[in-house]
Amino acid sequence: MSSHGTQMDWHLIKGGFFDGLEREFAAFRVVADKRRIKKNEIVFFENDLCDRSFYLDQGSVKIFRVSLHGKEPTFFIRSPGEMFGLAEVVGGERRKASAQALTDCALLEVARDDFLTLMLEHPLLARRVIEVLGKRIRYLSEQLENVMTCGVGTRLLKLLLCLSHDEIAQARGGPVDVPVRLTQGQIAAMTGSCQQTVSETLAAFEQRGLISVSRRSIRLLDPGAIVDALSEPES
CATH class of the missing domain: 1.10.10.10 (Winged helix-like DNA-binding domain superfamily/Winged helix DNA-binding domain)
Structure with a gap:
């Protein structure tokens, strides 16, 4: 059963996505629910409704898709301190990929409406979201170039x-x-x-x-x- 962030006893990493945003991280924890998932458990599937975004406190998560030929190209590996499930939540679209735990994981998850409210109330958080999504787009562009040229x-x-x-x-x-x-x-x-x-x-x-x-x-x-x-x- 989930409980809000003010009641948590986990060790929460201050680096990563919230590095330098202690005030914003505190506000995030207030509205966040904690969730533990087992290795190989699916966090969300491609085409799911985007009602939550996630902060990874412990463990590793892969972001992947299943192709028409049954292959599973992996786009990202998320590590402790990182957010995932961001892009579609901000845009209000369905999931473009799936997320699966590579190890036992501890997550903080926030409802879409709560996260959008946090972004409105904390401009530095909104700026961080833009920065992170921009870096991820550049990473994917580089990966595509690597496949074509390397x-x-x-x-x-x-x-x-x-x-x-x-x-x-x-x-x-x-x-x-x-x-x-x-x-x-x-x-x-x-x-x-x-x-x-x-x-x-x-x-x-x-x-x-x-x-x-x-x-x-x-x-x-x-x-x-x-x-x-x-x-x-x-x-």
Whole structure:
């Protein structure tokens, strides 16, 4: 059973979407309900009515679609501190994609009308929504360009760097673990490839000393060298 944010005992991450917006985050928590979902549970389906937006407190969520051929291209992986389900809520449209938990998750969810009211009452929150949606559009544009112009190796390295952005900044040049554990099938869905090609490409990068792979865990051994590798001409 849901309860409002003022009664919560969770550890709420202050970074991410609400970084620097403590007052707005406090107002958000007042009208938010908490929700726990299990691994693989669907948060919402494509074409659902958009009556809620979500803040991810714990866990990982993938945003994906199912194609006519049964494939499931994955557009985003949402991590703690991020909002998702934003675009359609603001526009009042039906969902354009589905959201599924990759791990057990803890969410804060807010009704559409409450969120729109918060945006009207807190201009900095409205500005943050615009900034975040703009960045996501640019990310999708870059992904489309990558699929059209880059090989699988380049797309895979860019994905690993993107997923590990915050960890790389904190490590200051040292090895980092990719924070989201993905299957090779999920990586293939995010890079427009197939599982066999992803497996072979990961093995090749491991032989070069760029990464190490164990089960579903990937470590970037030298992020700087990976950046350098992206500047190399593709074979």
